[in-house]
Amino acid sequence: MDRTPIFLGLETSCDDTAAAVVRAPAGDGAGPGEVMASVVLGQAELHAAFGGVVPEIAARAHAEKLDLAVEAALGRAGVGLRDLDGIAVTSGPGLIGGLLAGVMLARGLAAATGLPLVGVNHLAAHALTPRLTDGIAFPYLLLLVSGGHAQFLAVEGPGSFRRLGGTIDDAPGEAFDKVAKLLGLPQPGGPAVEACAAAGRAGRFALPRPLLDRPGCELSFSGLKTAVLRARDATVAAAGGLAAADVADLAAGFQAAVVEVLAEKTRRALALAPAPVLAVAGGVAANRAVRAALQAAATAAGARFVAPPPALCTDNGAIVAWAGIERWRAGLADPADLVARPRWPLDAGAPALVGGGRRGAKG
Amino acid sequence: MTAPPATPPAEPAEPAAGAVVLCLPDPAATDRLGAWLAARLGAGDVLLLDGPLGSGKTHLARALIGARRAAAGLPREDVPSPSFTLVQTYDDGAGGIWHADLYRLHGPPEVAELGLADAFGAALCLVEWPDRLGGLAPRDALRLRLAHLPPGAGEGRRAELAAPHPRHAPLLAALAAAAGAIAGS
Numbered sequence: 337m338d339r340t341p342i343f344l345g346l347e348t349s350c351d352d353t354a355a356a357v358v359r360a361p362a363g364d365g366a367g368p369g370e371v372m373a374s375v376v377l378g379q380a381e382l383h384a385a386f387g388g389v390v391p392e393i394a395a396r397a398h399a400e401k402l403d404l405a406v407e408a409a410l411g412r413a414g415v416g417l418r419d420l421d422g423i424a425v426t427s428g429p430g431l432i433g434g435l436l437a438g439v440m441l442a443r444g445l446a447a448a449t450g451l452p453l454v455g456v457n458h459l460a461a462h463a464l465t466p467r468l469t470d471g472i473a474f475p476y477l478l479l480l481v482s483g484g485h486a487q488f489l490a491v492e493g494p495g496s497f498r499r500l501g502g503t504i505d506d507a508p509g510e511a512f513d514k515v516a517k518l519l520g521l522p523q524p525g526g527p528a529v530e531a532c533a534a535a536g537r538a539g540r541f542a543l544p545r546p547l548l549d550r551p552g553c554e555l556s557f558s559g560l561k562t563a564v565l566r567a568r569d570a571t572v573a574a575a576g577g578l579a580a581a582d583v584a585d586l587a588a589g590f591q592a593a594v595v596e597v598l599a600e601k602t603r604r605a606l607a608l609a610p611a612p613v614l615a616v617a618g619g620v621a622a623n624r625a626v627r628a629a630l631q632a633a634a635t636a637a638g639a640r641f642v643a644p645p646p647a648l649c650t651d652n653g654a655i656v657a658w659a660g661i662e663r664w665r666a667g668l669a670d671p672a673d674l675v676a677r678p679r680w681p682l683d684a685g686a687p688a689l690v691g692g693g694r695r696g697a698k699g
Numbered sequence: 700m701t702a703p704p705a706t707p708p709a710e711p712a713e714p715a716a717g718a719v720v721l722c723l724p725d726p727a728a729t730d731r732l733g734a735w736l737a738a739r740l741g742a743g744d745v746l747l748l749d750g751p752l753g754s755g756k757t758h759l760a761r762a763l764i765g766a767r768r769a770a771a772g773l774p775r776e777d778v779p780s781p782s783f784t785l786v787q788t789y790d791d792g793a794g795g796i797w798h799a800d801l802y803r804l805h806g807p808p809e810v811a812e813l814g815l816a817d818a819f820g821a822a823l824c825l826v827e828w829p830d831r832l833g834g835l836a837p838r839d840a841l842r843l844r845l846a847h848l849p850p851g852a853g854e855g856r857r858a859e860l861a862a863p864h865p866r867h868a869p870l871l872a873a874l875a876a877a878a879g880a881i882a883g884s
Contacts, residue, residue, distance in 0.1 A: 350783065396812075430784070431784060431785060431786070432814075433812070433814075484779075484782075484783035484784060502777075503779070504777070505757065505758075505761075505779075505780060506757075506780045507779070507780070507783065509783075510780060510782050510783060514752050514753075518752060558753075558757065558758070558780070561752070561753055562753035565752065565753045565847070566847075566854075569847075570851075573851070678788070679787075679788070
């Protein structure tokens with residue numbers, strides 16, 4: 337082959353409909369790769385209704401948009417289907433309707449072009465992103481923190497992930513959204529709570545640090561959300577209302593608790609699975625306080641800290657294309673009858689988390 | 700397309716006629732209620748979980764799913780919040796369990812797209828934020844309302860199970876008899 341391989345990546349596992357074209361690094365090196373084009377549809381509706389994310393639940397909605405996304409991605413990248421070396425698609429985990437839309441289009445494209453087809457685990461795509469952006473080598477420790485996920489992964493190869501711990505109830509992004517709701521702040525909650533917290537005193541309200549007293553890397557955010565609610569109601573009952581300063585103090589206290597828990601659990605994960613690099617992925621990684629605390633935890637452990645740009649931390653097709661390239665190079669392409677897997681734990685061998693969600697804080 | 704109502708400090712409403720009211724002083728009591736329901740509900744039953752943010756809806760669903768899987772000899776599995784995924788399904792050795800959170804939806808057409816209406820009558824369905832169901836809520840659905848106690852009254856929860864359909868009358872009677880044991884008193 338006299339040129340580097342190019343993959344199309346499709347992502348429809350949750351809210352967004354996305355397609356991207358990614359060029360692999362020369363040789364069989366780790367990266368970085370080149371994102372030639374990345375199109376994410378669905379963001380325009382993000383400010384409607386519920387105030388945060390409008391779910392694209394319908395397979396039809398994804399299917400209608402996905403053709404357009406693919407066309408736009410190929411156009412912007414300046415390539416045609418004949419220039420591609422493979423088709424990668426998120427085949428799980430996620431909502432079955434969306435997954436089917438992506439998988440069926442990918443199967444059709446692969447059948448029509450004769451290109452290899454690679455089914456990608458959505459979490460694996462996030463986990464491999466630091467190799468796309470920074471070309472880091474295996475192994476490394478990854479903290480994935482988003483609206484739907486929170487887990488520590490030891491990433492040992494393109495298809496080898498060891499889960500060290502994760503949330504036993506809510507994901508941190510969900511906690512940010514719900515706390516924003518409780519405090520009357522706009523959605524999405526992450527940026528709103530962060531901005532509000534800047535003016536607040538984190539120490540005013542005594543909020544819990546869930547699971548900090550237990551060994552290991554498990555996380556819990558549901559009880560923290562409820563504690564914010566309790567503190568809010570107590571303040572309203574005592575003062576007859578909630579002043580702007582109260583909201584800022586509650587936001588600051590909540591964010592400080594999340595930051596402290598994530599930082600301490602990261603220190604424990606680095607001690608459990610020492611790695612030269614700590615990488616972070618997921619939308620919550622865009623929070624500056626979280627980022628700074630993780631950076632400090634990495635530095636203290638002698639590890640380099642890598643945080644991909646926010647556009648590649650949230651859902652997109654580029655990370656799927658990249659994961660497809662990685663799996664394809666490892667000989668892990670899929671048969672033409674690839675199926676969607678709504679439930680697909682990244683580390684299938686791992687037991688359910690200690691507590692299994694049954695001993696967690698209140699939800 | 701309206702935003703969900705903000706959650707006011709909980710003020711327990713008047714119980715529905717024939718409803719059973721329970722006191723859940725701590726998370727362990729919520730677990731016991733989940734396990735109690737797990738042993739008595741099955742394929743075709745729909746349990747609507749009402750209550751403001753943080754009132755324990757997901758916690759109860761988690762306990763119920765864990766108890767059903769344990770009773771069927773299935774390994775323990777994580778039960779993540781379905782707020783972002785909208786629906787999580789679980790094997791329970793029978794018709795399966797659908798755990799849905801409709802918080803992010805806007806009404807019945809989206810619920811239909813989700814396939815939830817098809818699951819009613821086939822699986823055991825646990826539905827959070829069921830107000831989004833509109834007319835799609837089955838007439839024989841059970842409705843469990845969870846509420847915080849008023850500020851100053853402690854960390855516990857108040858639970859109220861209503862079942863308008865006569866086929867659930869024995870269940871309500873049994874729950875009334877078990878209320879003390881579930882509360883841990």
